[in-house]
Amino acid sequence: MGIHIENISKSYKDVNALKNISFDVKPNELFGLIGPDGAGKTTLFRILTTLLIANEGKASVAGMDVLLDYKEIRKHVGYMPGRFSLYQDLTVEENLKFFATIFGTTIEENYDLIKEIYVQIEPFKDRRAGKLSGGMKQKLALCCALIHKPKVLFLDEPTTGVDPVSRKEFWEMLKRLQEKNITILVSTPYMDEAALCDRIALIQDGKILQIDTPEAIVNQYPKTIYNVSANNMYQVIKSLKAYSHQHSVYPFGEFVHYTDTREDFNTLDLNHYLEAQNLTNITIEKTQATIEDSFMELAK
Template sequence: MSIIVHNISKSYKAVKAIDAVSFNVEEGELFGLIGPDGAGKTTIFRILTTLLIANEGNASVSGFDVAKDFKSIRNSVGYMPGKFSLYQDLTVEENLTFFATIFGTTIDANYDLIKDIYVQIEPFKNRRAGALSGGMKQKLALCCALIHAPRVLFLDEPTTGVDPISRKEFWEMLKRLQQKGITILVSTPYMDETSLCDRIALIQNGKILKIDSPENIIKNYEKIIYDVSTRNTHSLIHDLKNYASHYSVYAFGEYIHYIDKNSDFDSTNLRKYLEDKNHTEIEIKKANITIEDVFMDL
């Protein structure tokens, strides 16, 4: 195992940021921590990269204990925090040279590892980091996290606030890095990015809700979800929540996702109920289940 997390907890005074969290990441795996802001993702990253000490439990990265072997971990991992943290008054090339020097290496020594990423920002190598676009800052930060050829890469919400094209390019870069044998632990609040991970852990309020491959999580979900739409969406949400046998109602794109308590649910009865509530242009059909649906239910 590349990363082993066993029963770790961390509190900030009265607030429990993470509560008895356990999971493992295998060598060469791309593992995702999926959850909203405040779920505990960043706290887990900071513990695993030795920036915080857990109140309870233990964890190891590449065989090194996060409490006892922090120097070895810092030399063998790459960490890209959620907030851009490079030197904004240094140029692209100066930032990269600086981080290479800290780890006792050079850009040339590990250029093969960052080449695919660096060629995209090389035209701006003399531009100050603070003047780069969001996508370019992201690529520079990834280059700096990789410049010492780490065995494990930690990426804390790397695509937050980045345009859709840059997000797609970034995940393509991660897939190429994985093919080079690097273990990657990435966190994201974007549910659509879950399908790009080998396995994911759904986390909320500091607790792990479920761990499995995205495919298995969807396949093993037993409830049937319906897409419901009418002319008046606002009234539809209210009326569905007042339907006697409703289990769950929430907005999902252009539809409302509806789950009924009964396994023998008949949409005819629901349609009549909505007609009696003066709804028109009623559409009720089975929905394609997503990770977001499973997360909402959990």
């Protein structure tokens, strides 16, 4: 009941949105597609949900071919597209009823699957979807994508524009859905969410950079990373970028993440260099690599 993707390519005129993509999502897996805007995530979702035809390659969802069995696939997948998926002028309850009806089911029939999520928006069941908060919209959209009890769930950037508390709750919900035998492919531009998936594919410019568990990807990071800070962070970045031994330099929260080209790198050398750049309150400390660091390194 997983997903199989083999040598899929897709172009829009002169834009190569997907370049020879291959990977498998195992049954019951919570698999993350992680990449920036324009990486090709939506294009892949649209191919897998049979809304778009690839130029090359083949793919199957829950054992069904996306071209040959497209009608059957549509009955068995749930798709929560990134932007538009709700009818803004229909109420919460009307949206859910609508999605249940087009799949030939009722809210009552599959209530168990959505109950945990729906109870949170039920107090607003008579409110129009357009008048809900971002987090509530997202919960309703998830209920609508689940109402026909899909085998595979596709979620395209479900947490974009949602507050951190709702984002956390959303991921907890996904973990619980996974326990109900649903395979989930979820995309996100947020690197911190990647750590919550069983496995992830890092994607950029239509190409897969790496596929593995989040832990394995982080463990394969090839360098030692340093958190660097000083009184003037803008100057820190500028100075580090001009430093002849720098391998990578990018802002990371309140610090700059720095890696050096030398095997025998000594933080004192860097400290002296930054002092010579008139910086004060300099700190340079080793830190752990994150998925974002791995992504930046692979995307270099």
